[in-house]
Amino acid sequence: MIGFLFSLVAVLVLVGIALVGVGGLGLKVLFGVIIPYAAVLTFFAGLVYRVVDWARSPVPFRIPTTCGQEKSLAWIKPNKIDNPCSTGAVVLRMIFEVLTFRSLFRNMKLDYREGPKIRYSSEKFLWLFALMFHYAFLVVILRHLRFFTEPIALWQQTLEHLDGFMEFNLASYAIGLPTIQLSGLVLLGGVTLLLVRRIIVPGVRYISLAADWFPLFLITFICLTGILARYVVRIDVVKVKEMAMGLATFHPVVPDGISVWFYIHLFLVCVLFAYFPFSKLMHMGGVFLSPTRNLVNNSRAVRHVNPWSYPVKTHSYQEYEDDFREEMVEAGLPVDKSLEEAAAEKAAKEAPAAPETQETEEKRED
Amino acid sequence: MYDSGKIITGLVIFLAIFTYPLWSNMGKAAPVPKPELPPKSVATQCVADTNYMRTSHMTLLNVWRDDVVRMGDRVYVSANGKAYNMSLTNTCLECHSDKVKFCDQCHNYLAVAPFCWDCHQVPKPKEKE
Numbered sequence: 001m002i003g004f005l006f007s008l009v010a011v012l013v014l015v016g017i018a019l020v021g022v023g024g025l026g027l028k029v030l031f032g033v034i035i036p037y038a039a040v041l042t043f044f045a046g047l048v049y050r051v052v053d054w055a056r057s058p059v060p061f062r063i064p065t066t067c068g069q070e071k072s073l074a075w076i077k078p079n080k081i082d083n084p085c086s087t088g089a090v091v092l093r094m095i096f097e098v099l100t101f102r103s104l105f106r107n108m109k110l111d112y113r114e115g116p117k118i119r120y121s122s123e124k125f126l127w128l129f130a131l132m133f134h135y136a137f138l139v140v141i142l143r144h145l146r147f148f149t150e151p152i153a154l155w156q157q158t159l160e161h162l163d164g165f166m167e168f169n170l171a172s173y174a175i176g177l178p179t180i181q182l183s184g185l186v187l188l189g190g191v192t193l194l195l196v197r198r199i200i201v202p203g204v205r206y207i208s209l210a211a212d213w214f215p216l217f218l219i220t221f222i223c224l225t226g227i228l229a230r231y232v233v234r235i236d237v238v239k240v241k242e243m244a245m246g247l248a249t250f251h252p253v254v255p256d257g258i259s260v261w262f263y264i265h266l267f268l269v270c271v272l273f274a275y276f277p278f279s280k281l282m283h284m285g286g287v288f289l290s291p292t293r294n295l296v297n298n299s300r301a302v303r304h305v306n307p308w309s310y311p312v313k314t315h316s317y318q319e320y321e322d323d324f325r326e327e328m329v330e331a332g333l334p335v336d337k338s339l340e341e342a343a344a345e346k347a348a349k350e351a352p353a354a355p356e357t358q359e360t361e362e363k364r365e366d
Numbered sequence: 367m368y369d370s371g372k373i374i375t376g377l378v379i380f381l382a383i384f385t386y387p388l389w390s391n392m393g394k395a396a397p398v399p400k401p402e403l404p405p406k407s408v409a410t411q412c413v414a415d416t417n418y419m420r421t422s423h424m425t426l427l428n429v430w431r432d433d434v435v436r437m438g439d440r441v442y443v444s445a446n447g448k449a450y451n452m453s454l455t456n457t458c459l460e461c462h463s464d465k466v467k468f469c470d471q472c473h474n475y476l477a478v479a480p481f482c483w484d485c486h487q488v489p490k491p492k493e494k495e
Contacts, residue, residue, distance in 0.1 A: 044384070048377055055373045148387030150396045152477040160477050167481070169428060177424045178478065234421040238399060238472050245396040248387045257417070288376060 004199075007213035011221050011268075018267035023260040031263050032243060033252040039270035046277025051285050060306040062299045065292045067106065070300070083297050090296050097293055104130055125197060133190030137219075139163055139183035140226075147237075147244035178230065188223040191216060211280055218272055225265040235259045399471035404461040413444050413457070424480065427454065454482065459489045 021027045068079025084090040096102045109123035142159055146152050163183050169176025195216045198204050229235045239255040240262060246253040276282065288294065321328065321335055325342055328335050337345070367373070382389075412419055414426065430452040433439045442450045451457050462468040465488050473480065 044381065047380075051373060051377060052367065055367045055369060058368055145387065146477045149390055150394070150475070152474075157477045157479065161479060177422075177428060234425075236417075236421050237476055238420070241476060242396075242398050245391070248391045249394070249396060285380070289373075 003208060003210035004213050006210050007217050010210075010214060011217040014218075014268060014271055015221060015225075015264055018264040019260060021267075022263040028254045028263070031267055032254045033247065035270050036247060036266065039273040043273040043276050046274075047282070047285060050277050050282055051289065054286070054289050058307065059291045059295070060308070061304055062295050062297055063291050064295045064297045065103075066297055070297060072300075085296065085298060085301075087296060090294055094288070094294055098287055101127055101130055101134075103293075125193075129190050129193040129197065132186055133194060136183045136187035136190055140181075140187055143181065143183065147241045148248045150241075150245060175231070178234075180231075184223065184227055184230070188220070188227065191219050191223060195220060215272075215275070215279060215281055218268060218275070222265065222268045222272060225261060225268060229259065229261045229265055233259050233261045235262045399475045401469075401471040402464065402467040404463070409461040412461075413442065413450050415445070427458075427482070430454070454486055455489070463489055465489060 018031060022031050064084070066083040068082030069076060070083045071078035071080075071085035078085060080086075080089045081093050081096065084093050093102075104127035105124065107123045107126050108120045111119055111121060113119055113121075139159065142156070143163060146156055146160065149156065160181070163181045164179035166182060167176070167179055169180075198208050198212065198216065236257055236259070239258050242255050243253060243258070272281075276284075318336070321337070322342070325335055325337070325339060329339055419426075430442065433442075434452050440452050442452045444450060465483075469480075472478070
């Protein structure tokens with residue numbers, strides 16, 4: 001649990017840094033311009049570096065995880081997606097993996113429910129929570145594009161409209177305005193459920209490190225500060241967009257009168273961006289580069305030669321016999337080919353070569 | 367680097383998508399919305415202070431709506447003690463008479479689509495003297 005406490009404290013310290021930095025010291029340019037640019041630069045450079053670094057590691061052999069019948073005889077039905085035999089099948093497999101998290105869907109749980117018998121049962125919660133979390137996060141990120149585009153495209157307005165379709169508000173309690181956007185709540189719900197799962201499932205808790213807790217806490221706090229800024233503090237979004245557009249057009253401005261809650265939110269997002277390439281969050285790029293997913297399982301159809309295999313010099317028995325046949329026959333040792341056979345073979349090899357050269361010469365004369 | 371063709375293509379697609387905010391705004395000015403305030407001859411003060419109105423006018427409007435429609439209460443007393451008739455059309459729009467030059471300025475800037483106009487009629491801008 002050291003990792004748990006460490007991560008929680010780390011995120012709280014980050015909140016404190018932004019609170020003191022902007023609220024106390026008024027370092028708005030630092031937190032509103034310099035840190036965001038630095039974080040985004042770190043994100044892109046780090047991500048490209050990590051992917052290129054992975055690409056430099058050779059994967060000489062086929063190591064796909066297979067979960068279905070391999071393609072073999074014509075009358076055995078192969079499972080194309082779970083045991084891909086062609087590039088097309090791999091593309092299909094990858095699409096399902098990336099969009100529907102198929103490998104999480106297969107998550108299993110070991111238990112002893114029926115006495116001493118070990119049983120594996122399906123455990124779909126990880127898949128469900130992950131699906132909630134990732135898609136809600138996608139919608140939230142796409143919705144935030146309204147701060148970075150002017151004019152705002154129709155699809156963005158439509159998304160905003162769809163996301164806010166459940167208009168509910170209790171005006172006298174100041175709940176529900178601005179329009180409740182479901183993605184934010186689903187995101188907070190998803191990340192909380194993933195966090196709770198990590199806490200209450202003993203096996204998962206045991207293998208959890210600071211690197212697992214920290215992103216969860218960080219994203220939880222990003223959600224909380226975002227929701228707080230939108231619905232409770234109600235930051236001045238016009239000024240926020242002015243600032244965001246300044247960053248996007250490389251003419252940074254820092255308008256006055258933006259609540260410190262916005263800066264806390266922004267700082268945590270910057271930390272997420274900067275932390276991203278060096279963390280488990282790199283599964284965003286890694287999922288595309290998983291050899292256990294993206295390789296065609298064709299080891300039986302195609303010979304894969306390890307490109308850096310040392311070229312070993314061989315000397316087969318046949319070659320050995322060719323070298324010493326006469327001596328072996330003289331010493332009375334058994335040979336595969338007798339002297340006559342070997343001589344006939346040698347003659348046969350050389351004989352057709354001679355007329356061929358003659359033919360070519362004749363043709364040239366013509 | 368192995369499979370460099372595929373990986374570089376992937377990275378280029380990634381960068382193109384993720385830098386959308388940077389290249390989509392290239393060479394474009396992003397004018398800050400300027401909601402046109404009513405002339406001084408009409409009004410010098412709103413029902414609440416500017417900062418509150420900038421961020422929370424929708425809450426005020428919904429409280430008014432509930433008070434009027436559900437409670438039948440039409441009188442709003444502002445912080446400085448002045449009484450107002452709670453009415454979008456007769457109070458708010460009396461001064462802020464031009465939806466395009468006032469409401470839409472910020473709402474369009476941030477893709478906000480309030481449902482006021484589902485029921486209320488859009489006011490015709492008054493002729494200015």
